[in-house]
Amino acid sequence: MEDNTLPENSGKKPVTPRTDEEKQSVINRLKRIEGQVRGVQKMVEEDRYCVDTLIQISAINKALNRVGYSLMERHTHHCVASAIRKGEGEEAIDELMKVVQQFSK
Template sequence: MEETIKSTVQPNKQQLLNRLKRIEGQVRGVHQMVENDRYCVDILHQVSAIQSAMNKVSLALLEDHTHHCVSKAIKENKGEEAINELMDVMKTMTK
């Protein structure tokens, strides 16, 4: 079975990229903390901050997808497929 590649213009692309750059910097910081044998609890606090930031990115993407892609699909009578796809993503995100 051949997989179809879907794409879209991200309405908040620059905001997402800025958040991801900050997260990338945080991950590099954790890497250095591990290399420098920093206290485990301090590292864990930073990991928690990274996870929280990634959750915010996921929710922002989910919101954009719902407002734009799913909404458009519903208007084009393709809503059932879009909703099923959205629910599959939600199931993956909440594991």
């Protein structure tokens, strides 16, 4: 059986570091998601209706996926494209495909 897990920290650096604006955008999105998670915690504490809580959890999952796909798109355009230009595309594509597989689970 093939191991498709990725290391928690590869130790690699981005080819093109994120701009301050890009970082702030991702951080703001994650802070909104964090607020949504706190809201779900409060819903559980208040014994709110299960379906309402599940709908909020679904919204959190979608929001996290949007952040992830945004990061994946940037990675593809910068890191993977750079590796291809340098003739190192196979490894970068294999790594990207593992990430796509993780996202698809």
